[in-house]
Amino acid sequence: MSEHLALENIRILDLTRVIAGPYCGAMLADLGADVIKIELPGRGDDARAYGPYVNGESLYYGNLNRNKRGITLNLKSEEGKEIFRKLVKESDVVLENYRPGVMDKLGLGYDELKTINPRIIYAAVSGFGSYGRYSKRPGYDIISQAMGGLMSVTGHPGNGPTRVGSAIGDVLGGMNLVIGILAAIEARHTTGEGQRVDVSLIDSVVASLENAYQRYEVSHENPKRMGNAYASIAPYDSYEASDGWFVIGCGNDKLYKQFCDNILHMPELVTDPRFDCNVNRVANNLELKAIIEETFAKKHTVSECVDMILAAGIPAGPIYNVSDIMEDPHIRDDREMFVHVDHPVMGDVILNGNPVKLSDTKVGIRFPSPTLGQHNEEIFHSLGYSDEELAALKEKGVF
């Protein structure tokens, strides 16, 4: 393992709030960037008001802002703008998720900032993007799940459209912003200049529907809500055991044959005309599901079913809830997906591990999220401000 971190040469100014932008900043910070979170004096990121709380501090905020240093800055004051411009001179990336136009009005839009530092990469994430006819509309995750189509394809046939139970539009948007920033950093090695990176939550959700648009293009039928079944493969669904549900993913004919022979002990199903190829199995999935549940699944527990199916070499798994995940030794111990960190106010808390694993430049959590304005003096001093100057600026509400 190297002593280097992948992004150790990169400094990010993170003006973002709530999830999508902070997720992006946290990912870049985990990869080794020096991320300076800039918050409103006195109030900070909206997410500081979101539970769960530990000793009066938001652990929601804590997870999304680990590995960041934190300052407060009033960007509406002239002195605040001046400090920000000084930081831009020494930084690589400005990250913001204001409504499009807000930074321009402050005189801090990309066109201004690139005159200060032509190498600056200006990265914005918003509900609808920084251009386009809806760009001024406010957008939260739920709007992107609704207008990006994910709700229309999620849920059981009898129910209405269903929201994914995490802020997946924000997560996808934050990840796309990371990708755009890292691509712009690589481009800068060639061009010598920064550029704008623009990501919208809606576009991010639209892209996550993968082949749904191609299916519509060919069939002219809108994809339906199919519960836990999949339009392209069967058996590939949830199944009821004696004590709960589990899932099977039989991706091809070979796996299906192994399943009929070794689990169902019904080799005749391999050539049964209802099920003799993937397309027919998809068409007759409900019949196949009933056979699997009646002849096999309901006679055993989830754990027995999964063990038997895995032993036959076929993909299967339990349906975990959050506590199962946090206790699973593969996820918790081997993959280190939950990391203890010591926070100055919250004490020992558990944050999500990073899903990107690099063998040489370690990805990980080095320090906890900042309390509001925790690094004001450290960072303002580094810009050359004296104690007296800082006292005067503080008095004026600049930070």
Place this chain on the structure above:
Amino acid sequence: MSEHLALENIRILDLTRVIAGPYCGAMLADLGADVIKIELPGRGDDARAYGPYVNGESLYYGNLNRNKRGITLNLKSEEGKEIFRKLVKESDVVLENYRPGVMDKLGLGYDELKTINPRIIYAAVSGFGSYGRYSKRPGYDIISQAMGGLMSVTGHPGNGPTRVGSAIGDVLGGMNLVIGILAAIEARHTTGEGQRVDVSLIDSVVASLENAYQRYEVSHENPKRMGNAYASIAPYDSYEASDGWFVIGCGNDKLYKQFCDNILHMPELVTDPRFDCNVNRVANNLELKAIIEETFAKKHTVSECVDMILAAGIPAGPIYNVSDIMEDPHIRDDREMFVHVDHPVMGDVILNGNPVKLSDTKVGIRFPSPTLGQHNEEIFHSLGYSDEELAALKEKGVF
């Protein structure tokens, strides 16, 4: 706009199949990398067998493999391995999604490849990751949605766990792999060496649950399926109008006050002790939802509700299905999320646009997916093979 592409100096060997790996390769290709897709002679990527089809070619494959050149290669043959090693010498990234161990058995694992090219970045995505006690288990998207916890938090309270209606675990895994590769490329500018990038679908889904683990850590209660509500913010849900559903996302007290004053015309709800702060609104969401539906939503159509709420500056939107999205002028025209491409067999088809927008180094679709082995001669000739040598290799089934 520059004539450069962000990743124009990067060559990728893409050995992956189906979704997660190909999604990663397509993203890198859209960003300008030279991606060479390597497939099994005669058969190719499993996804060539997935519908929808146009003129006998898979459009499912077409979407995930645009901007890639394609060759066939039998990696079990000595000659195939030799060709692959020659390509590794001239490439930056090897991308694979075999079950962990397969490449090592072929003699083509990272430890071998780095002796050929110490700068090579070896990127793998699999169900459970290349290390850890479950690493040899087969994993498909549905297994990651089940064991990664997303199914447990998605769905309506009366239903069981619910699968997200797209292969979101694959998409998240592919995106995390892109992030890891781009970070490793940046690290290489400092260290001069490549490294391994390892991503699992399960870890990717686990991380996408954002604050669910922190809520469990504090409450010791597993997050429940909440339909379209959100555990952290209210009002933030779907609401029934006279002709369907729409969504509202009121992310802070200011928006909530605007909503009470200008939409509900019930300013008393701002200070009502049930709803006077976000935490109380979350706790009493069902009561608040009933008030919103009875006093406002059900008296208007979806379109009227959304227009009125947006006019008051509050985030809201309709719930789109796939055809709505493909016809929406913001998504389709302004954001260019559906791109026509002319494929040699399929003709004019529509592929998903890229959600990452860069202002200087254009991201986009330059050419369609390869037919099986389309670029064999072009690429093998570039390695120095003569027509006679290629005829002999072809005869032996090497490609």
